[in-house]
Amino acid sequence: MTQTADAATTTRVGEDNVGVPRRRIVVASMVGTSVEFYDFYAYATAAVVVFPHLFFPKGNDTTALLASLATFGLAFVARPLGSILFGHFGDRIGRKATLVGSLLTMGVATFLIGLLPTYNAVGIIAPALLALMRFCQGLGLGGEWSGAALLATETAKSGKRAWAAMWPQLGAPIGFIIANGLFLLITIFLGHDNANPDLSGAFLSWGWRIPFLLSAVMVILGLYVRLRIEETPVFARAVERGEKVKTPLATVFKTSWRQLIIGTFVMLGTYTLFYIMTTWVLSFGTGKAVADGGTGLGFAYRDFLVLQLVSVLFFAGGIPVTGWLADKFGRRSTLLVVTAVIMVFGLSFGLLLNADGMSEGSMLLFLVIGMILMGFTFGPMSAVLPELFPTNVRYTGSGIAYNTSSILGAAVAPFIATWLATSHGVGWVGVYLFVAAALTFVALLVMRETKDESLDDVK
Incomplete structure (x- = not known):
């Protein structure tokens, strides 16, 4: 392909020509955060309409709801830990490899939620496993956002960083729309009424698992895109100058x-x-x-x-x-x-x-x-x-x-x-x-x- 044709089909990124199509950077930064926020919102919805009925001992409904929301809150504890863990590797090893790791952490945990046994099947082990998966979700999201932001900003042209950096931000509304829209469609299709839940109905029997299992498709897409990008030029230049630190x-x-x-x-x-x-x-x-x-x-x-x-x-x-x-x-x-x-x-x-x-x-x-x-x-x-x-x-x-x-x-x-x-x-x-x-x-x-x-x- 000639230089003229190449310039017509893609915009190169960075202050020097690093040879990475801008559109690939946009997709890589946005698809990952979309997956991460999709996973996060899917859990948030299920924490209200599913988990209190299936993962906690029967008794007081309010207590079960509060217990379910407590597992939701675990992610906020895990997120700063995730930023420290993935931040260490992101500043030591590089942005690309760390972004793949954060995506896998979040995606695998979400997929496994869709396979978890309920309280009636395994007792107290069910909410314990649910809490563990939620903690892993928080770890992944803690490392995801900053990595996606750096991928966008550190490959942006001069004077265009805020515009480049807004693409990963779009992952939040995209993830919200997909996760909550999917739950809405499933509850309508399967006839679930949140005000009068039927524990033997199709939604609470198996339908609620669909959004979590479908996250695997989005994770595979995210991995495909992210494995095809290069390290950011800013980080690569820092490595060449010997400016990495041992303990970020x-x-x-x-x-x-x-x-x-x-x-x-x-x-x-x-x-x-x-x-x-x-x-x-x-x-x-x-x-x-x-x-x-x-x-x-x-x-x-x-x-x-x-x-x-x-x-x-x-x-x-x-x-x-x-x-x-x-x-x-x-x-x-x-x-x-x-x-x-x-x-x-x-x-x-x-x-x-x-x-x-x-x-x-x-x-x-x-x-x-x-x-x-x-x-x-x-x-x-x-x-x-x-x-x-x-x-x-x-x-x-x-x-x-x-x-x-x-x-x-x-x-x-x-x-x-x-x-x-x-x-x-x-x-x-x-x-x-x-x-x-x-x-x-x-x-x-x-x-x-x-x-x-x-x-x-x-x-």
């Missing part, structure tokens, strides 16, 4: 502790917004209505899930918008504006979530506003966090910041929001979001602009 974890805490703190709080508002707009709002929206003596809105589970799936499309649409804006105007200024709007949105909860006469249309409006803002704040993050850290600890540093923020913003957000809505009213959930976004706003004020900095630097 110790080095990042010694040399980049300030960036770790800033990066963690830069992500805080994003994580809090997302888990309020997905996990908490689902329980609030489908909870018993106030008119019936409850504290929720009384929407049917399937109806509300459809509203969420529609709103997630706006999440996906917002990601490329701020990817472009962050390259044009800078990461810091773009995110400061978006975070300020999130603070205003938080203060509007009492007005937008009116339990008296809340219609599907008004609920959808609330979800769409929140998800658009989620796309705006999430889009530039896979450029911002890697750019905060030097090459030799970038995998470890960006991963720790991202996943520590998941504990502070994601793991506790649904519980805090539920307590606030029940004891003080839904308006206080918005105040909670306001506070989290305000902390992010302060972190952004302290953060340096990273738009024009070289990723080759070892500071």
